Amino acid sequence: MSESLTCDVVVVGAGVVGAATALYAGRAGLDTVVVDRGPVAGGTTGAGEGNLLVSDKEPGPELELALLSSRLWAALAREGLGRAVEYEAKGGVVVAGTDRALAGLEKLAAEQRAAGVEAVPVPPDALTDLEPYLAPGLAGGMHYPQDAQVMPALAAAHLLRASKARVLTGREVTGVLRGPDGAVRGVRTDRGVLHAPAVVNAAGTWGGEVAARAGVSLPVLPRRGFVLVTEPLPPRIRHKVYAADYVADVASDSAALHTSPVVEGTPAGPVLIGASRERVGFDRSLSLPALRALAAGATGLFPFLAGVRALRTYAGFRPYLPDHLPAIGPDARAPGLFHACGHEGAGIGLATGTGHLLAQVLSGRTPDLDLFPFRPDRFTEEAE
């Protein structure tokens, strides 16, 4: 079953980032092959909630990427993919339990507004106009109309289909081929060789392994998260609702368990409850303490959830880089190697922007955003 293929770009990883890269590369006229050792959306994409968020990002390169991605997701939805990927421009509501938390939220929102984010203050008595089932006694909140949601596995699958790329699943990349000049020439897989002058590492949490197979280092680490899924309910939670301390948890470097409630309904009916973060390697075993913290946070925001049953829970591994920014762009250490991984918990949202920028670079154009902050070899520099 060994075969040899030649194409313009090999994308390693059939998650949402690989899918978006294939889509925009295809639109740029590049003949693209996507290869994954598992199925479509088999890694972190399949464990994601599908958040397309601008609200949880502090001003800086990630927020710029999020705003670009948000526009691109909306454009894809308008083109007709919206229904297939369950795109919902539902908006986000961030709530603060105390005056202190509210002050922090207002400061962040002011900075975000300056960067182009819509952030509308919501006084305590108006919170239930947006979310009728919220707990009483909250100090206030912020409405972020640009926050949206997709169903991540469907998003990856349908972006891949729309890309018209050849998709080779169940095939593992065992090595990256380099020429005598060091330039990348393709990949070796467990079933044949794929020749291409460009290889994109979109392997998510496993991006460090793929980088190593090309002979370069990329310190991607897993940061575990659990999601609790309830029984299907009639629509009661309209927005993505989370507590203001979520932003601090996202930015934290601690290995210990952090949870802050993130609650949202889905078109299919179940309510999804996140978000826990802990650095415990690739350990999938059930952690009741994490789930208890998630449930306590969610019922604190929405008391009616106390009587709602959790049907299941699952763990996923966010691809985490030490400075919380993804690696996007060419790798100066291996000409022809590009990275698109390390998006931590924001990969679904940031996928479109990432794919779009990479396609621009791959086709020799100037990217819409400066990729310098995302350069993949930045950690090597620091070590020197």
Added chain:
Amino acid sequence: MRTDLAVVGAGPAGLAAALAACARGVRVTLVDAAAQPGGQYYRQPAAGLGAARPEALHHRWRTWKRLRDGLAAHAVHVLTDHHVWSAERTPDGFTVHALLGPEQDQPVEVRARAVLLATGGYEKVLPFPGWTLPGVVTAGGAQAMLKGGLAVPGRRAVVAGTGPLLLPVATGLAAAGVEVAALVESAGPGRLARHGRALAGKLPEGAGYAARLLRHRVPVLTRHTVVRAHGDDRLTGVTVASLDAEGRVRPGTERHLDCDALAVGHGMLPHTDLAESLGCRLDGLTVAIDPEQRTDVPGVWAAGEATGVGGADLALAEGHIAGCSAAAHLRGTAPGPAPAALKARAKLRRSAAALDSAYAPPAHWPEQITDDTVVCRCEEVTAGAVREALDLGAGDERTVKLLTRAGMGWCQGRMCGTAVAGLAGCPPAPGKRPFARPVPLGVLARQHPQEGPS
């Protein structure tokens, strides 16, 4: 509540284990979801029904009496109506988490030094066109109706699928006055005979059923399958057809049978949710165990169908061996199970393996599922939607689930997992259900040290 050994499941394996451990001086708490001990196998009629001769619905009634009387004589602490949703390792042992009450919303925690999982199995049912019509029940469901509710699912029934369970269901229905139009078994008549020696232990039982089928004039169609169930708002009949040697429907052999009930089953699957949550290694779909019935997690034993489907007698032997081993480890003595139990286990495992290879659904059953057939009943996902997901790049059960929601509903894929795997052309994978049953968020939240957002 504190105990030495928490036994989860009061079917044959759990009862035998609890009695063996209790007799060896260990404090045992037996936890079960049903209103009375007995499990699916020794399911008892509800007291209010006033059954005069419940033993008429059971064989091995004497064994049940012995277990029941043993339970009465021993100090086993029995918790009925306790629905276990999780089991967790703690610094000093284990906590078994259960839900109590009509709404299953009151949490109960059983803390134990060791856990013995006797969680049993559940029925495997493969879909076919029309299988969601009212009047179609599972074979085990029909038997449970007979044993527990003293009810029958219809007046004229077809019993179909594959496996040893179909025999008692057909004879049980016939004895209860139902006209059994046919017993439709997809395995060929020669396959059972080829495993004759290993089946020696099961043969008297099988011969008994054969005589009863004959007495009730139940036509037996081997190497046949139900192709479709018919009816508008409820079942009116089925089309059955003969299978060729490869397991494909032989064209032109279809024929119609009138019936208002169809009891269908394709074997059993083990309940491994709690074992998986505790981190026990699985061997395929079953809990992996050593000769003492220990799992690879110290302090956790498993017995019965959860460790491999083999019937009540095997479950009794395994339960006894597991109970002896658990007691010995808790008390620091040697296990010393009854030699007869060890012998019985060895023999019955051989018969179980033989039965397993003799009874099999037709090899090409997924081809019989039309695109409009609902595969996942909880989320109403059709075979066509599953095939569409495969076309989108799914190659396994999990990805099909992600793309279609098949297996995400109330039963968490217990009903559709095998069918989805079959349609995807991959072997069925363990369920990975962290909650053995749904748990109210309030129960989880109240166990958290601090509540509420800041």
